Amino acid sequence: MIMAKPKREGGPKQQLSALAAKKKARRDYLAAMTPRRRKMKAESQRRDCPDGHDYDHNKKTCVKSSHNRGGTQSGCKKDGTKAEYEQSKT
Secondary structure (H helix, E strand, C coil): CCCCCCCECCECCCCCCHHHHHHHHHHHHHHHCCHHHHHHHHHHHHHCCCCCEEEECCCCEEEEHHHHCCCCCCCCCCCCHHHHHHHHHC
16 A cells, blocks of 8 residues: 655654554545545646646646645644635635
């Protein structure tokens, strides 16, 4: 089974026991293979965004990967493009 997070220099992102890692891999795989997630994955691949960009399913456009993966807001605001869009409307 494939682990959800790729191994980085220095080892995996989470220090899990062998059993916990196996269970996590199974959970992540099943979550990724739900009909909704498979549809989103196919849509992302069809969009063919330029290098360094991801398809944003909320905005329906290609945005910078760094912006689409979170961590773009200060601690007191909700993160993610959908939340940012709602904040900018008011």
